[in-house]
Amino acid sequence: MSFSTYTETTTPVKESAASSARTALSSSKGGTHLHLKGVVKKFGELEVLKGIDLEIEKGQFIAIVGRSGCGKSTLLRLIAGLDRHNAGTLSADGHADLASTDIRLMFQDDRLLPWKSVIDNIGLGLKGDWKPRALRVLEEVGLSDKADVWPAKLSGGQRQRVALARALIHQPQLLLLDEPLGALDALTRIEMQRLIERLWQQHGFTVLLVTHDVQEAVQLADRVIVLEQGQIGMDKAVDLARPREQASADVSAIEGKVLKRVLGQ
Amino acid sequence: MSIASQRLASNRWADSALPWAVPIVLILLWQLAVSFGWISSRIMPAPLAVIEAGWRLTASGEIFYHLGVSFQRAALGFVIGGGIGLALGLISGLSHWGERLLDSTVQMIRNIPHLALVPLVILWFGIDETAKIFLVVLGTAFPIYLNTFHGIRNIDSNLMEMARSYGLSGWPLFTSVILPGAMSSILVGVRYSLGLMWLTLIVAETISASEGIGYLAMNAREFLQTDVVVLAIVLYALLGKLADEAARFLERRWLRWHPAYVKGD
Numbered sequence: 243m244s245f246s247t248y249t250e251t252t253t254p255v256k257e258s259a260a261s262s263a264r265t266a267l268s269s270s271k272g273g274t275h276l277h278l279k280g281v282v283k284k285f286g287e288l289e290v291l292k293g294i295d296l297e298i299e300k301g302q303f304i305a306i307v308g309r310s311g312c313g314k315s316t317l318l319r320l321i322a323g324l325d326r327h328n329a330g331t332l333s334a335d336g337h338a339d340l341a342s343t344d345i346r347l348m349f350q351d352d353r354l355l356p357w358k359s360v361i362d363n364i365g366l367g368l369k370g371d372w373k374p375r376a377l378r379v380l381e382e383v384g385l386s387d388k389a390d391v392w393p394a395k396l397s398g399g400q401r402q403r404v405a406l407a408r409a410l411i412h413q414p415q416l417l418l419l420d421e422p423l424g425a426l427d428a429l430t431r432i433e434m435q436r437l438i439e440r441l442w443q444q445h446g447f448t449v450l451l452v453t454h455d456v457q458e459a460v461q462l463a464d465r466v467i468v469l470e471q472g473q474i475g476m477d478k479a480v481d482l483a484r485p486r487e488q489a490s491a492d493v494s495a496i497e498g499k500v501l502k503r504v505l506g507q
Numbered sequence: 508m509s510i511a512s513q514r515l516a517s518n519r520w521a522d523s524a525l526p527w528a529v530p531i532v533l534i535l536l537w538q539l540a541v542s543f544g545w546i547s548s549r550i551m552p553a554p555l556a557v558i559e560a561g562w563r564l565t566a567s568g569e570i571f572y573h574l575g576v577s578f579q580r581a582a583l584g585f586v587i588g589g590g591i592g593l594a595l596g597l598i599s600g601l602s603h604w605g606e607r608l609l610d611s612t613v614q615m616i617r618n619i620p621h622l623a624l625v626p627l628v629i630l631w632f633g634i635d636e637t638a639k640i641f642l643v644v645l646g647t648a649f650p651i652y653l654n655t656f657h658g659i660r661n662i663d664s665n666l667m668e669m670a671r672s673y674g675l676s677g678w679p680l681f682t683s684v685i686l687p688g689a690m691s692s693i694l695v696g697v698r699y700s701l702g703l704m705w706l707t708l709i710v711a712e713t714i715s716a717s718e719g720i721g722y723l724a725m726n727a728r729e730f731l732q733t734d735v736v737v738l739a740i741v742l743y744a745l746l747g748k749l750a751d752e753a754a755r756f757l758e759r760r761w762l763r764w765h766p767a768y769v770k771g772d
Contacts, residue, residue, distance in 0.1 A: 357687040
C-alpha cells in the first residue's frame with residue numbers, strides 16, 4: 243500500500259496556540275493529532291503490541307524508548323502504514339484513515355537510491371517544478387553544496403541528512419523517526435539531534451522518535467514513553483525549557499528515572 | 508623531477524607495457540619460425556603474410572563488405588535475442604505469476620546447447636540469412652533473460668519499501684528503482700550475450716554462407732590461402748574485443764553511481 247504523497251491532500255489544520263508560536267519561519271500547518279486505541283499487532287502467535295492506548299497532541303515531540311523487541315519499531319511501522327494492525331483503531335485528526343494524512347518515515351538506514359544524485363533522491367516521487375524546493379530543504383539540512391553528488395560519496399551523517407531532507411520536502415504533518423541516528427558517531431549524533439529539534443521548531447510537525455538512547459529521548463522530547471513487552475510502561479512529560487543543555491542536572495534527573503524504568507529496576 | 512617520481516613514471520610505463528610483452532614475443536617467435544622454414548607456411552602463415560593479406564583485402568574493399576555483412580547479422584540477432592531475453596526476464600522478474608508461467612520452460616530450453624539445433628535450423632530455414640540470425644537470437648536471449656530476472660529479484664527490498672512509502676508505483680517505480688537496481692546484473696548478461704553472439708555467428712557462417720567473415724575463411728580454405736584463414740580468425744578476435752569494450756562503455760555510463768565502476772584516475 244502507499245499513502246498519499248502531496249501536501250495538497252492534507253486535511254485543513256486548526257491552529258493551536260502551541261504550534262502557532264513556532265510557525266513564524268515556515269509553511270507549517272501545525273502537525274497531526276494522533277489517537278491510538280487498543281492497538282494490537284500479532285506476528286503469528288506472538289503478540290508484539292498488546293493494546294496500545296496513546297494520544298498525541300498536534301506538534302508534540304514524542305520519544306518512544308524501550309529494550310530491543312519491545313515493539314517500538316512495530317508501532318512506528320503501523321502508524322506509517324507499512325504493516326497492518328490486528329485490532330484497535332488508529333486515527334489522525336479524527337480520521338480513521340491514516341492514508342489521508344501526510345506521514346513520512348525516516349528509517350534507521352538512509353535508504354537513499356544509490357543511482358540517483360542527492361537532489362534527485364530528495365525529489366523522489368515529486369512532480370512539477372520541485373528542484374527549487376529541493377535545493378531549499380537541502381540548504382535547511384546544511385548540504386547545499388552536495389546537490390549533484392552520488393550518495394556513495396557521502397558520510398553516514400550526511401546521508402541521514404539527505405534522508406531527512408527527502409522527508410521534509412513533502413512537508414509532513416507527522417514525522418516518524420525509526421532510530422535514525424543509531425548508526426552515527428557521538429558528535430554527528432549531537433549535530434543531528436540539534437538539526438532535528440530546530441527543524442521541528444520551525445515547521446511545527448508532530449514527531450514520533452523511536453530510540454534506544456534514553457538520553458537522546460529526554461534531550462529532545464516533550465514526552466517520553468517507555469514501551470515494555472508491547473505495553474506502555476511509563477509516560478513521562480519532560481517540561482524543560484529549550485534549548486536543553488547536554489547532560490544538565492534537570493535532563494539527567496529525568497533521564498535517570500526513565501532509565502531505571504527501562505532497566506526494570 | 509625527483510628520482511622517486513622518475514622511478515614512479517618508469518614503473519607506470521613498465522606496468523602498462525607488461526601485458527603486451529608475451530604476445531609480442533610469441534609473434535616474433537612465430538615470424539622467425541616461419542622465416543627459417545621450421546614451420547611450413549602452408550600450415551601456418553607468417554604474421555607478415557597475414558598483415559599482407561589484410562592489406563590486400565582492405566585495398567580491394569572486400570574486407571569491409573564481409574565485415575559489414577557479419578556485423579549486420581550479429582547486430583540483428585543480438586537486438587532480437589536480447590530484446591526477447593529482456594522482455595521475458597522482466598515478466599518473470601516483476602510478477603510471480605510470470606515466473607510460474609515462464610521460468611521453468613525457459614530454463615528447459617536454455618539447457619539445450621543452441622548449436623545442437625543447427626541441423627534442425629537448416630531444415631527449417633535452409634541456409635540463408637534467417638537460419639544464422641535465428642541461431643544468434645537463440646544464443647543471446649538466455650544470458651540476458653537470466654540476469655534480468657535475478658537482477659530484479661535481488662533488488663534491496665528496503666529500497667522498494669522506501670519507494671512505495673514515498674508513493675511510487677507502476678512506471679515511476681520501475682524507472683526509478685527496479686530498472687536501475689537491476690542494471691548492473693542486466694549488463695553482465697549483455698556482456699555474456701555479446702560473447703555468445705560472435706561464437707554463434709562463427710559457427711553459423713562456417714556451415715554455409717556466401718558472404719561474411721565465415722565465408723571469407725571457408726572460401727580461403729578451398730584455395731589453401733592460410734593467410735586469409737588466420738586473418739579471419741584475427742578479425743573475429745578483434746570484433747569480440749570491440750563488443751566487450753562496448754559493453755564496458757555502457758557499464759561506465761549507466762553505473763556511474765556505483766563505486767566499483769568508477770574509472771580510476
